[in-house]
Amino acid sequence: MKRIMTLMCMVMVASITLLGCSNTDDTKKNEDSKQETTKKNEIKADSKATYGFKDVVDADGLRIEFTKAELLEAEGKKDSILKLSFELSNPTADKKGFTAINLEVKNKEGELLDVYPGENYGKEIETGTTDKGAGYFMVKGSAPFKVTYIDPDHKEVTATWELALQK
Structure with missing residues (x-):
């Protein structure tokens, strides 16, 4: 036993x-x-390439990832505002600024969407930190939307994403 x-x-x-x-x-x-x-998933920005959701694009050290594109209601008009959600990270030794105003958004027909006057993201991302935010645009035409980030320092196209709507 x-x-x-x-x-x-x-x-x-x-x-x-x-x-x-x-x-x-x-x-x-x-x-x-x-x-x-x-x-x-991390990709060095190429102004001639087109990216999609979950692609983390390194735009001169600032990493940008679009996570969602959705239509919102505003002032009783359904589907009048496009909300683009994104995540940002800064692995560099310097602060990096980002504002939704530096995004150029075009509809399927190639028309430029106006920035919606509201709570658009605009901040400096501290060294070694990440942040989330959103940009808002007045919808005209249809999806998918081409979103282009224009480098504010050099005033040139850094990266472009093609984003379909999500529910």
Whole structure:
């Protein structure tokens, strides 16, 4: 009886040890996989390329990712405002400014949308930080929308995204 108990204890200790080791390896693999995914999604801005949702575009050190495009109601007029949500990060050693006013938005027909006067994002992103925000535009025409970021320092197109509406 004593041998059976000792044997059972040894089996339990071995099982716990093996489970502990495998969880550490699995966690490490998951972390490595997440890092690879993040690196794959980061793209150096190319003014001739077109990006989409979840593409993290490095625009001269400022990383921009559009996360959602949706139509909002305003003053009783359905679908009159386009809300573009984005995430920003600054891995550089300098502050980086970003404002939704530096976004040029065109509809499917190529018409330029006016900036909606409201709570449009505009801030300096501190070194090593991330932030979320939104820009608002008056809708005319139909989706998809081409969103172009114009570098405020050089007054030139840095990156363009083509964004469909999401619900």
